[in-house]
Amino acid sequence: MERLNNILFTHSYFLRFDPKQWAQGQPYPPLGTLYAASLMRQNDYQVSLFDTMFTHTPDEVVAAIDETHPGFFVIYDDGFNYLTKMCLTNMREAAFKMCKMAKARGCKVIVSSSDSTDRFKDYLQEGADFVIIGEAEHTLLELANAIKGGVEDFSGIHGLAYLQQQTPVKTAARPVLKELDTLPLPAWDLVDITPYRECWLKHKGYFSLNIGTTRGCPFKCNWCAKPIYGNRYNSRSPEDVITEIKLLKDNFKMDHIWFCDDIFGLKPGWVTQFALLVEHENLKFRYKIQSRADLLLEEETVRALAASGCDNVWIGAESGSQKVLDAMDKGISVQQIFTATQLMKKHGIKPSFFIQFGYPGETKEDITQTIGMINNLLPYEIGISVSYPLPGTLFYERVKADLQQKTNWTDSDEMALMFSNTFSTAYYKQLHRYVHQNYHAHLAKYNLVKLLNSPFKTNIKLIKKAASVLYHAPAMIVERYKLNQLEKA
Numbered sequence: 001m002e003r004l005n006n007i008l009f010t011h012s013y014f015l016r017f018d019p020k021q022w023a024q025g026q027p028y029p030p031l032g033t034l035y036a037a038s039l040m041r042q043n044d045y046q047v048s049l050f051d052t053m054f055t056h057t058p059d060e061v062v063a064a065i066d067e068t069h070p071g072f073f074v075i076y077d078d079g080f081n082y083l084t085k086m087c088l089t090n091m092r093e094a095a096f097k098m099c100k101m102a103k104a105r106g107c108k109v110i111v112s113s114s115d116s117t118d119r120f121k122d123y124l125q126e127g128a129d130f131v132i133i134g135e136a137e138h139t140l141l142e143l144a145n146a147i148k149g150g151v152e153d154f155s156g157i158h159g160l161a162y163l164q165q166q167t168p169v170k171t172a173a174r175p176v177l178k179e180l181d182t183l184p185l186p187a188w189d190l191v192d193i194t195p196y197r198e199c200w201l202k203h204k205g206y207f208s209l210n211i212g213t214t215r216g217c218p219f220k221c222n223w224c225a226k227p228i229y230g231n232r233y234n235s236r237s238p239e240d241v242i243t244e245i246k247l248l249k250d251n252f253k254m255d256h257i258w259f260c261d262d263i264f265g266l267k268p269g270w271v272t273q274f275a276l277l278v279e280h281e282n283l284k285f286r287y288k289i290q291s292r293a294d295l296l297l298e299e300e301t302v303r304a305l306a307a308s309g310c311d312n313v314w315i316g317a318e319s320g321s322q323k324v325l326d327a328m329d330k331g332i333s334v335q336q337i338f339t340a341t342q343l344m345k346k347h348g349i350k351p352s353f354f355i356q357f358g359y360p361g362e363t364k365e366d367i368t369q370t371i372g373m374i375n376n377l378l379p380y381e382i383g384i385s386v387s388y389p390l391p392g393t394l395f396y397e398r399v400k401a402d403l404q405q406k407t408n409w410t411d412s413d414e415m416a417l418m419f420s421n422t423f424s425t426a427y428y429k430q431l432h433r434y435v436h437q438n439y440h441a442h443l444a445k446y447n448l449v450k451l452l453n454s455p456f457k458t459n460i461k462l463i464k465k466a467a468s469v470l471y472h473a474p475a476m477i478v479e480r481y482k483l484n485q486l487e488k489a
Ligand code: SF4
Pocket: 217, 218, 219, 220, 221, 224, 225, 262, 263, 292, 316
């Protein structure tokens, strides 16, 4: 086979290198990679996938290279997954290693990821021949066709970085893809789904897969990096999404979907139309989305979400302090978080909160307000992080001068604060533990009251939840004591 017709795709997320995610056991296949592979296959390239998700080391890619003998080795991260946006150093080092190994085996090495978009010079130095900047499918196709056709001047290909006489150069930005339905469905057949299903069933008791319905987010929270899909917002049609759901249900029998969009269903009328199609096709599945408090204030929208199977919505609540929300340019109010949460609960949707501590200027009083909001609203789950300056954001520019040598976390649980702030890194790590215990203690207390109020309507699950107060309440006191010690230190 003509070697330049042959592409080996991989990505640089290794679940084992991210201990928190490994323990949680809820991995999603690399959707972005599958989109790119599908487009290349539609254009007559022979494609295969080396999925790093469950592998032990980057060295394992060598066997795949030797077996498939590709002309192109493409490290293409899943830009839909927030874990790849964190630019973790464990994954970066693995990517560098794979670049070198593929290059040593005579491949043209192409990289597309959030991290390589930010640090293209580093990737070019580490063996990548080309780095694709931003949304990458069509750039990859144009580049591969050009190389195959013997082209040597790449300056006319938009969205690319490469070395020209040892100097990194970047071409003009590529316009975003607006008609998302024109892309072929992801090449789901390339993934070995079995370990994903086993992992989900073992850890959660059900099997979830990921689908993207949109690209980009038009909001401007000033710490949020969107290096791949940017500030635009484009949607697939509800009909196209339904086709993919049917395909996944037929082939993989998943029980649950994570719609991995930054913001699900922002386009007016999209959710209502989607709900009608789900009903018309008699599709049964549960799903989870990310949205914003200010988009969940209309009862009709929340009702349509619930009717179509949505059972969990994660919102970036971030803080219970209006002052901090405003400093973040979050564009929502604390009151909206309260209203949206109550509306979701009314319709049987579980609201979950992303919470962020450590934003510059945040005081003890702001932290207390955030804890109060969590105790008051009792979301279904909380995900706590500390402010993380990513290149390309206004927040990064603000704290750049203050950044210590370390600019990225090694894995998603590191929680190191990389600039000086009101409190120390140790304090924020302890705050994380305390807030979790505090949340669980309040949840247990809530369930205890529920049990005492209706003792004849009880079940074993509720009794267990209520009884957990015996563990969480004392644990919370211990964690608070440790936090107070760190505050004084
Ligand atoms: S709404 Fe979410 S995705 Fe959009 S800018 Fe804010 S944090 Fe980022």
